[in-house]
Amino acid sequence: MPVSGLTLLIVATLLSNxxxxxxYIFSLLAAISLGVKAGLDTRAEKVVIPVVDVLQSTPVMGFFPIAVYILVSLFPGWLGWEVASIFLVFTSQAWNMILGVYQSTKTLPGDLLVMSKVYDVSGLPFIRRIALPAAVPSLIYNSMVSWGGSWFFVTASEIISLGSKQHKLLGLGSMMADSAINADYGMLAASVAAMIASMLVVMLFVWNPLLARSGRYGFGPEARLDVYSVDVLVDLLSRISRRISDLLSPISTTATLVGKVVYETFRRILPALALLVAVWAIIVNASGITMGLEAIASPLLAISASLATLFTLGRLTLAYMISMAWILPLSLALMRRRHLYMLSLTSAEILSGIPATIWYPLVIIAIARYGLPPDLGAVLLLVTGMQWYIFFNAMCGIRSVPEEVETMSKVYGVKGRLYMRKVLLPAMLPYLVTGSNAGWGGAWNATIIAEYIMGRGFNYFVYGLGGLITLSTLKGEVAALVFYVIWMAAVVVLLNRTLWARLYGYVAEKVRVEV
Amino acid sequence: MVGKRFIKAIEDVSFDADENEIVAIMGPSGCGKTTLLKIVAGVEKPTKGEVTYAGRRIDGFRPKVGIVFQTPSLVPWLTALDNIALPLEAQGLPREEGRETAYRYLSLMGLQGFEESYPWELSRGMNQRVALARALAVNPELLLLDEPFSQLDPLTAETLRAELLDLWQVQFASIQSIILVTHVADEAVYMADKIVVLSVRPSRTVALLKVDLPRPRNRWSEDFKRIVDKLYEYM
Incomplete structure (x- = not known):
């Protein structure tokens, strides 16, 4: 590889990172401010959580052009494109982190809450001393998922098309795309390697030391993690991590200040923003809307949407069952095999980071060649869009089994399925609920790729809500697109109000220990 | 599936705690003693009735209280010193100043050398001392004790009781009165000036006893035994 190519690769790697x-910094601020607020204040909860649910499930990629259009006109020159790219990455990072902080705040032990009330510990001291430390474990694990998942979006957002304009940002994503088009396989391999190396570095030097130190936070036992035990490395890591935990305090201060502003603006501009998008859609696509309205007037669209919802729900449920089927037994296995724990986390972090766009077309081709059921591909992709949220939250959950309970189980020989049912599952429950909620959100989001994909020489479509959304995007039927997206949001909100809200309530009641 | 069950815990309970008085509230478990204490602390609102402090209704206004529960309810990731300093910090005291005050109370409870220890490194009794130090450090007018000795071993419990009474008798700090929730007759008679006996829920006041014995009280004196027996009769 020529030197200039190497320099370019390094710069691209740095830029993508x-x-x-x-x-991520913005996601962290949003998570701490909104998550704590929603966990404590039932009024805020009713605004923040449904909005987060809709936002995490709405296929952002579908709306990306609108966001780009707004951001590019707001910020001058290259800045607009950069902001647009960072914004897209943000939409992939923030939601599960907000939910993680929300869950840990909502399940804070009752005696600590009463104590805080009696002694007037509220506002900044409450966040800094109680809510944030309690959220640290969940925040770290959800950060790991978010960071891994970001790679898909960062690579996708480095080549932005807006109408006839196409803008390319220097980064690993655009390098991968370029080298694939130019058939420069050396460069392609190098950029994929650079991406994997980036993930490893972040895992080793950020998440790993943070995990090792996170044992003192949360309500689980002290850290029992076998961090890679190279003494020099551990020493170095703990020194770095001490720096990082020092950083936590200014971050939380900023978060509280930003939190108020964010939350208030958030609440106020939301209706305005919705209106703006609607107006924009109408102005740009007036004719499309009229056509679309006629289509909606005919009950056909609603019928097709209902039917598609059923199909998509079926695939999501199947994907959920597949995810749980490997995550639960693995949790049980890792609970007692601590030496494999960090290894699994690292592998998962890297696997979760590999963008689906790289391997999904290959799966589709294989399905076509071997005559496998077409739904298999879609379900497989949904699994990858869902499982990591559940996995990382489950990994956080298995650390929350109290030490005494663990000892008791060992003494009385409680193991296997009994241990799973009576000890591990109840302890993991809050984390599983959060992971599942975020996982379903991610999977809804992924349906637009899973159910429709175009490749060189093939066209893959399975009937479902996500497929219909992609199809109407491609055909330029804006009205139908808006209709399907709103429909999807409605389905998500309905599911959340009936299913997840109940689960959170149930879990909060079960887990909270009243004095 | 999820719903709130409303349980009528307290029906008709009424008593006064005067200045320089230790009031014990006694009753069988589940008679709403803790709820009562939370209402007095101003963190829970009664559905009916009212609590007044120095002539003012506790409702929005809260007297300065210190509270100790059965469990220490310490923040697990804060050291003993930081746990004590937390309410002070919340009051807006600068960190160093808060820690200095905290240290005074930590020493008062005999915990020198453990200021940088975490709750999981300390024994139950020591953690309860930290909680007591935290309660005293806020300079409370009213000290609320919710069976604070019930989960300690008898020896530790006895020492802590005696220490608390010593502090009380030297008119330590700003404490005007103490409300002690307990289900042990012996403890009530040993500590209180007045004992309110409650019935099972929904609880009512069954009896109101004055204890005029001089301190330190002798558990083996006839007077002491007589009051304890009387308490058992009511319960």
Whole structure:
């Protein structure tokens, strides 16, 4: 590889990482401010949680052009494109982190809440001393999922088309795309390697030391993690992590200040924003809307949407069952095999980071060649869009089994399925609920790729809500697109109000220990 | 599936705690003693009735209280010193100043050398001392004790009781009165000036007893035994 190519690769790697990091800082602020607020204040909860649910499930990629259009006109020159890219990455990172903080705040032990009330510990001291430390474990694990998942979006957002304009940002994503088009397989391999190396570095130098130190936070036992035990490395890591935990305090201060502003603006501009998008859609696509309205007037669209919802729900349920089928037994296995725990986390972090766009077309081709059922591909992709949220939250959950209970189980020989049912599952429950909620959100989001994909020489479509959304995007039927997206949002809200809200309530009641 | 069950815990309970008085509230478990204490602390609202403090209704206004529960309810990731300093910090005291005050109370409870220990490194009794130090450090007018000795071993419990009474008798700090919730007759008679006996839920006041014995009280004196027996009769 020529030197200039190597320099370019290094710069691209740094830039892609920087986009993820900048977006991550915003996600962290949003998570701490909105998550704590929603966990404590039932009024805020009723606004924040449904909005998060809709936003995490809405196929952002579908709306990305609108966001780009707005951001590019707001910020001058290259800045607009950069902001657009970071914004897209943010939409992939923030939601599960907000939900994680929300869950840990909502399940804070009752005696700590009463204590805080009696001694007037509220506002900033409450966040800094109680809510944030309690959220640390969940925040770290959800950060790991978010960081991994960001790679899909950062690579996708580095080539942005807006109408006839196409803008390319220097980064690993655009390098991968370029080298694939130019058939420069050396460069392609190098950029994929650079991406995997980036993930490893972040895992080793950020998440790993943070995990090792997170044992003192949360309500689980002290850290029992076997962090890679190279003494020099551990020493170095713990020194770095001490720096990082020092950083936590200014971050939480900022978060509280930003939190108020974010939450208030959030609440106020939301209706305005919805209106703006609607107006934009109408102005740009007036004719399309009229056509679409006629289509809606005919009950056909609603019928097709209902039918598609059923199909998609079926695939999602299947994907959920597949995810649970490997995650639960693995949790049980890892609970007692601590030495494999960090290894699994690292592997999962890397696997979760590999963008689906790289391997999904291959799966589709294989399905076509071997005459497998077409639904298999879609379900497989949905699994990958769903499982990591559940997996990382489950990994956080297995650390929350109290030490005494663990000892008791060992003494009385409680193991296997009994242990799973009576000890591990109840302890993991809050984390599983959060992971499942975020996982379903991610999977709804993934349906637009899973159910419709176009490749060189093939066209893959399975009937479902996500497929219909992609199809109407491609055909330029804006009205139908808006209709399907709103329909999907409605389905998600309905499911959340009936299913997840109940589960959270149930879990909060079960887990909270009243004095 | 999820719903709130409303349980009528307290029906008709009424008593006064005067200045320089230790009031014990006694009753069988589940008679709403803790709820009562939370209402007095101002963190829970009664559906009916009212609590007044120095002539003012506790409702929005809250007297300065210190509280100790059965369990220490310490923040697991804060050291003993930081746990004590937390309410002070919340009051807006600068961190160093808060920690200095906290240290005074930590020493008062005999915990020198453990200021940087975490709750999981300390024994139950020591953690309860930290909780007591935290309650005293806020300079409370009213000290609320919710069976604070019930989960300690008898020896530790006895020492802590005696220490608390010593502090009380030297008119330590700003404490005007103490409300002690307990289900042990012996403890009530040993500590209180007045004992309110409650019935099972929904609880009512069954009896109101004055204890005029001089302190330190002798558990083996006839007077002491007589009051304890009387308490058992009511319960």
């Amino acid at each position: 920087a986009r993820i990091a900048i977006s």
